[in-house]
Amino acid sequence: MKKIRLGRTDLEVSRIGMGGIPLQRPSEENAVKLIKFALDQGINLIDTSRHYGTSEERIGKALKGRRDEVILITRQSLMDGMTAKKNLQQSLATLQTDYIDVWEFHNVGKEKYENLLKPGSAFDVAKQAQKEGKIKHIGITSHCFETMKKAIISENFDVVLFPFNFVNNEAADSLIPLAKKLDIGFTSMKPFAGGRLQNASLVMKYLMQFDDVIPVPGFEKIEEIEEVVKIVEGNYKLSTEEMHQIDLMKKDLGKKFCQWCGYCMPSCPQDIYIPGVINLKVSYNLWPQGDFVANYQKEVNKAKKCIECRICESKCPYSLETVNLLKKGIGFFDSIAQL
Numbered sequence: 395m396k397k398i399r400l401g402r403t404d405l406e407v408s409r410i411g412m413g414g415i416p417l418q419r420p421s422e423e424n425a426v427k428l429i430k431f432a433l434d435q436g437i438n439l440i441d442t443s444r445h446y447g448t449s450e451e452r453i454g455k456a457l458k459g460r461r462d463e464v465i466l467i468t469r470q471s472l473m474d475g476m477t478a479k480k481n482l483q484q485s486l487a488t489l490q491t492d493y494i495d496v497w498e499f500h501n502v503g504k505e506k507y508e509n510l511l512k513p514g515s516a517f518d519v520a521k522q523a524q525k526e527g528k529i530k531h532i533g534i535t536s537h538c539f540e541t542m543k544k545a546i547i548s549e550n551f552d553v554v555l556f557p558f559n560f561v562n563n564e565a566a567d568s569l570i571p572l573a574k575k576l577d578i579g580f581t582s583m584k585p586f587a588g589g590r591l592q593n594a595s596l597v598m599k600y601l602m603q604f605d606d607v608i609p610v611p612g613f614e615k616i617e618e619i620e621e622v623v624k625i626v627e628g629n630y631k632l633s634t635e636e637m638h639q640i641d642l643m644k645k646d647l648g649k650k651f652c653q654w655c656g657y658c659m660p661s662c663p664q665d666i667y668i669p670g671v672i673n674l675k676v677s678y679n680l681w682p683q684g685d686f687v688a689n690y691q692k693e694v695n696k697a698k699k700c701i702e703c704r705i706c707e708s709k710c711p712y713s714l715e716t717v718n719l720l721k722k723g724i725g726f727f728d729s730i731a732q733l
């Protein structure tokens with residue numbers, strides 16, 4: 395598979411990476427097979443997180459004897475130095491490796507970003523780990539446009555991960571060219587908009603138009619890898635008919651789904667995890683379903699205490715009716731909990 399340079403890291407990465415979330419869903423044996431199959435197809439970038447259940451563990455098992463073939467990205471979300479250090483040690487042990495190519499800060503919103511750069515914080519831990527050779531490069535992930543813009547401009551990070559697909563494409567004219575100008579590697583999450591886009595050909599062909607963006611789709615089956623690799627290695631020029639189809643889908647979905655940017659959350663008087671609850675159905679379809687009820691019960695109980703003040707709606711840049719969406723999320727959860 396064609397390789398491109400991951401910005402200032404100078405790492406040569408395959409045109410697409412492999413996302414770590416769905417690796418939790420198959421049996422361990424099948425997940426290991428899936429990872430090895432992806433490597434055999436020329437995918438050399440694996441992107442995971444300390445917070446993706448068994449994902450790191452399975453990757454560690456699959457990479458035994460093949461570590462040198464792979465550019466490994468993992469991350470953790472805690473911003474205090476001590477916990478971040480512990481998380482890094484755990485990632486190294488679980489992934490069975492001496493070093494991580496890119497260690498990132500996971501899902502950083504506005505407030506977390508301010509804490510991240512304070513003395514003694516996780517960022518200092520990353521710098522120290524870099525000196526010790528435990529990590530090679532530092533990255534950051536966010537769903538929040540403003541935070542990501544700040545992070546790129548700061549030049550504190552070598553690689554970023556941000557949502558990007560043909561429906562949610564606000565990065566196209568701003569963040570992507572900015573990252574390119576500053577020579578920062580741009581990896582993109584949610585190529586299928588969290589399962590809302592189904593047509594792999596349109597999804598991947600669209601993303602391939604951006605030479606410096608490395609999408610990291612998640613795979614659960616061998617056939618999914620085969621399908622995507624075929625598209626990426628083929629002629630991904632979009633025909634007029636395909637562009638028309640994309641336009642229609644964009645109009646249909648519009649911006650009318652939660653982008654998980656988190657702008658609505660800080661002002662909620664009930665401290666409700668608004669995007670988490672709104673997106674419960676998406677999470678159910680992407681993450682291991684066995685743990686679903688236990689994992690979200692607490693957040694759903696909190697969401698049931700919504701006082702409908704609608705402060706969140708006034709903060710949502712996509713003008714979503716968050717209160718109604720919360721009710722739908724809760725309804726979906728309750729229907730699953732009763733099964």
Ligand code: SF4
Nearest residue numbers: 662700701703704706
């Ligand atoms: S409407 Fe509900 S979720 Fe929104 S800010 Fe008020 S209490 Fe929080």
Ligand code: SF4
Nearest residue numbers: 652653655656658710
């Ligand atoms: S409801 Fe709106 S503001 Fe809140 S996370 Fe979703 S898109 Fe962002």
